[in-house]
Amino acid sequence: MTPTPVPVLQVQDLRLTLPGTARPVLDGVDLTVGAGETVALVGESGSGKSLTSRTALGLLPPGAIASGTVRVEGEDTLTMSAARLRALRTGDVAMVFQDPRAALNPLRRIGDFLTEGLRAAGTKQEAATARAVELLDAVGLDASALGKYPSQVSGGMLQRVMIAAALMGDPSLLLADEPTTALDVVSQAEVIALLTKLRERFGTGLLFVTHDLDLAAAISDRVYVMYAGRIAETAPAETLFAGPRHPYTAALLASTPRPTAQGGRLAAIAGQPPDLRTTIEGCAFAERCPLATGLCRERAPEPLPDPARPGHLAACHHTDRLVAEGTPADA
Structure with missing residues (x-):
């Protein structure tokens, strides 16, 4: 072997x-x-x-x-x-x-x-x-x-x-x-x-x-997405950009200017990253996330694999909702 x-x-x-x-x-x-x-x-x-x-x-x-x-x-x-x-x-x-x-x-x-x-x-x-x-x-x-x-x-x-x-x-x-x-x-x-x-x-x-x-x-070849000192998502590059499984990754992609995009307001991520002088009880992205619930503010999510995508992990309580609702246009 x-x-x-x-x-x-x-x-x-x-x-x-x-x-x-x-x-x-x-x-x-x-x-x-x-x-x-x-x-x-x-x-x-x-x-x-x-x-x-x-x-x-x-x-x-x-x-x-x-x-x-x-x-x-x-x-x-x-x-x-x-x-x-x-x-x-x-x-x-x-x-x-x-x-x-x-x-x-x-x-x-x-x-x-x-x-x-x-x-x-x-x-x-x-x-x-x-x-x-x-x-x-x-x-x-x-x-x-x-x-x-x-x-x-x-x-x-x-x-x-x-x-x-x-x-x-x-x-x-x-x-x-x-x-x-x-x-x-x-x-x-x-x-x-x-x-x-x-x-x-x-x-x-x-x-x-x-x-x-x-x-x-x-x-x-592979990408790690980092937020507030934690890895939010990781996957092979092609897989990650084709279908993000974390709201932060989706918001970053949505806020990237595209030459082919129609006119209108550029998408932006509301709020600011958390201050290092404050503690975080749950998910670090919760205060800026459109999918956040009480669970997100209470317990930090563990990175979980996507069974259908080898090597794809996302630390989010609501990955299923993100997939079902699509990439947020303006998070």
Whole structure:
């Protein structure tokens, strides 16, 4: 019998509490990314997407108290020694941040930025430079970029440099934290196509953090929808976008502008996400949900599978009503 491959990232029952908050910032998060798989983590700002991804690198905020497990290729980053975490960040896991200009020193050349990690690990300058040239070519840039400063290239080119830098250590897991937010539409499309091509070429698992559902649909194999520190719904991408089973997912889809939509008011999700200074007794989305009942405010729903859809789970007391009544046009 062939053994089941170990996921490159496996998050189980992750809870993260910060000082001054009345409830966990992350509340029982479960998430997996397989080798060569692209998983999208979507939700509104403040839902906990970036915090979830950064736990894979052991990057916890000051004063944070974490429980559960965050395993990268079977090793728990929450219990790792500082030395092992440094090694993990050097080779096994890499992150592409939202704003490339904030991640690079404007006074240093791109070549120095790309090669410093390998050189610090003992690789000779010639070998490190050759690796940088190889990866620049993989992201559609030539060796001339090595001698340039960040201010001498465009935002789209700089994000390509960041992706090349993330691949320098040949990681098994790549974390992309809204890497297209600061880019124009054309550059966004180029970066998405590039990430897809590189995943196929290098077999790297990719966790793509975004608030843009269209981007998630374009790049991902599976999607996790996050709300107020909890996973509201997860499913294969095609299944989720064709038929959401959680009112929050349905509302996000309904509020996405479409070029083919008829004129009229754009759908919106009423209200605001819950404040971290307040506790939540039941479903975190209850105060904004058109299907909410007293049960929703009293007891948090558990994620339940859809028997007709493998891999599709939704944490909602009223999934049957949502399916029967259709996607809310204005939640």
